[in-house]
Amino acid sequence: MSVIQELSRGKQAGAVRKKGDGRWALLFLAPWFVGLALITAGPMGASLYLSFTDYDLLSAPEWVGLENYTRMFDDPRFLQSLGVTFTYVFVSVPLQLAAALGLALLLDKGMRGLALYRSVYYLPSLLGGSVAIAILWRQIFGADGLVNQVLALFGIQGQGWVSHPDYALGTLMALNVWTFGAPMVIFLAGLRQIPQMYYEAAAIDGASRWRQFRSITVPLLTPIIFFNLVLQLIEAFQSFTRAFVVSGGNGGPSDSTLLYTLYLYLKGFGSLDMGYASAMAWFLLLIIGGMTVVNFLASKYWVFYDD
Amino acid sequence: MTDASTTAQTTTPTAVRPPSDTASGTRRAGPGDRRPTAVRPHGRRVRARVGSVLKHAGLIAFGFVMLYPLLWMLASSFKPNALIFREPGLIPTDIDLSNYTDGWNALLHPFSHYLINSALVVLGSLLGNLLSCSLAAYAFARLEFRGKRLWFAVMLMSIMLPIHVVIVPQYVLFSQLEWINTFLPLIVPKLLATDAFFIFLMVQFFRGIPRELDEAATLDGCNHLRIYLQIMLPLSMPALATTAIFTFIWTWNDFFSQLIFLTRPEMYTVPIALRTFVDSTGESSWGSLFAMSIVSLIPVFIAFLFGQKYLVKGIATTGIK
Structure with missing residues (x-):
């Protein structure tokens, strides 16, 4: 069903044919092979090389060994961006998934208006990554923004949320939680896959609804929870647009919204420290890859596969 | 998965269930639950009705709160500036269309210029993804060749690759080709099937098309190119539509790569123009x-309205956003 299940199970594609189609395959895959070489694998290798050099685009790269990597851990802004990103990811993703799962459970099983609710909750996921929504966020959490206007109706004096170092990151996390619709749709599809007869059999045995939820829904949904978790973590680590627009491009106030990719962009395309930016990119790949591997290893203990 | 199997599953146990079974009465009514409601005691039915009304009220209220910022932005785009900071409500006390005319002409070029640029990038990306990804998908779904498993795994892993790992060398490559400030760095990669998500999506779909069809075509003397063109593509409209809609929305919203490759104002796309607008x-x-933010969201909203079915199916089968 999903990329992750394909990868973890190593399913073979298609049935086996006796006759090979090597030439045809070369023809059909030609654009993809060229893209893989020139746009993906080639640049990957090049950026690994650049990460060991000092490079400013203008003069030739100069080999510096591991210096970029050691510099990162003496760079307070890098450490700050790492901390900001981990907070952002590990607070907002669980909240987003909890909202997605909660709503999916409420919407399950052919209730009236399901399609409409699903659309309404899903819409923010489509718009959430755009500059327009980031602009909106900057206004509604501003000093005179919508949030404070509403608070004022209740006699509460709000403050400039996006301009306060303690709250600015929270507004970005709120934006991430707001886009819970996409994982919710995946949960809905997963719930639909659970055969109705399990519930009926449990009901005959006198299981309560809570017991059915705990012993049927949760175990059978763990592969979907796992899939959503991996996907949303990977995506959250790469959040860029919202931090860029809400902070005006600098990760402020006081670097409180300096997400990892924003700092990478500022280093590479702002101060043309391309070697350092490449090292940061590879470190990011290491974090995401490592996290995904840990997720897969841990999944053996809590993810349940039916077949 | 198929309709036939689900009905089979839901009808068989109904037959063996004792009619006086009340334990399942507390369960939410499901599609397979065809027991007449009159069997339930009256009080319980009323309670279920009240619960359902409360649930709907809660869901509607929650949806309204979620969409409120969007609705408020729409309403505010018609309000004079001073009112935006005073009115949390949706109905403007004073309607003013000048936001749209002012915003349209606020930057170096009229906003239509940026809309056209975005449309060009989207169009190129659409053609690129539809063509190159369906070709690659055909190979993975229907052809046998050496190293197929390995290449398939490589393709799947490339889906997860963060763009940041390749962006610096790509920038160097494209600037040496003098492609910076053209749309080529945004379109050519799509022509080379680098959006591997869509390869995967189409492989999944192609696998579901009965092989008997291509076997019959092969007997009739069709080669793979004709099978691809005359059997697979016409039968894969849902997958192609899903690809088209997601490519449209992603490319329209894309900010990072457009920010890097487009630096001259006449080449700006809508997101970059909006960002310049905020800063200026x-x-x-x-x-x-x-007003201009609303203009920029309208195409996405239209794609959402008309493509909902494909969007929902697309994320449900591949987990994309």
């Missing part, structure tokens, strides 16, 4: 900023 006007003209 700061906090002074929220009205026209909102």
Whole structure:
């Protein structure tokens, strides 16, 4: 069903044919092979090389060994961006998934208006990554923004949320939680896959609804929870647009919204420290890859596969 | 998965269930639950009705709160600037269309210029993804060749690769080709099937098309190119539509790569123009900023309205956003 299940199970594609189609395959895959070489694998290798050099685009790269990597851990802004990103990811993703799962459970099983609710909750996921929504966020959490206007109706004096170092990151996390619709749709599809007869059999045995939820829904949904978790973590680590627009491009106030990719962009395309930016990119790949591997290893203990 | 199997599953146990079974009465009514409701005691039915009304009220209220910022932005785009900071409500006390005319002409070029640029990038990306990804998908779904498993795994892993790992060398490559400030760095990669998500999506779909069809075509003397063109593509409209809609929305919203490859104002796309707008006007003209933000969201919203079915199916089968 999903990329992750394909990868973890190593399913073979298609049935086996006796006759090979090597030439045809070369023809059909030609654009993809060229893209893989020139746009993906080639640049990957090049950026690994650049990460060991000092490079400013203008003069030739100069080999510096591991210096970029050691510099990162003496760079307070890098450490700050790492901390900001981990907070952002590990607070907002669980909240987003909890909202997605909660709503999916409420919407399950052919209730009236399901399609409409699903659309309404899903819409923010489509718009959430755009500059327009980031602009909106900057206004509604501003000093005179919508949030404070509403608070004022209740006699509460709000403050400039996006301009306060303690709250600015929270507004970005709120934006991430707001886009819970996409994982919710995946949960809905997963719930639909659970055969109705399990519930009926449990009901005959006198299981309560809570017991059915705990012993049927949760175990059978763990592969979907796992899939959503991996996907949303990977995506959250790469959040860029919202931090860029809400902070005006600098990760402020006081670097409180300096997400990892924003700092990478500022280093590479702002101060043309391309070697350092490449090292940061590879470190990011290491974090995401490592996290995904840990997720897969841990999944053996809590993810349940039916077949 | 198929309709036939689900009905089979839901009808068989109904037959063996004792009619006096009340334990399942507390369960939410499901599609397979065809027991007449009159069997239930009256009080319980009323309670279920009240619960359902409360649940719907809660869901509607929650949806309203979620969409409120969007609705408020739409309403505010018609309000004079001073009112945006005073009115949390949706109905403007004073309607003003000047936000749209001011915003349209606030930057170096009229906003239509940026809309056309975005449309060109989207069009190129659409053609690129539809063509190159379906070709690759055909190979993975229907052809046998050496190293197929390995290449398939490589393709799947490339889906997860963060763009940051390749962006610096790509920038160097494209600037040596003198492609910076053209749309080529945004379109050519799509022609080379680098959006591997869509390869995967189409492989999944192609695998579901009965092999008997291509076997019959092969007997009739069709080669793979004709099978691809005359059997697979016409039968894969849902997958192609899903690809088209997601490519449209992602490319339209894309900010990072457009920010890097487009630096001359006449090449700006809508997201970059909007960002320049925020930086140049700061906090002074929220009205026209909102108006242009609304303009930028309209195409996505239309794609959403007409493509919902494909969007929902697409994320459900591949987990994309």
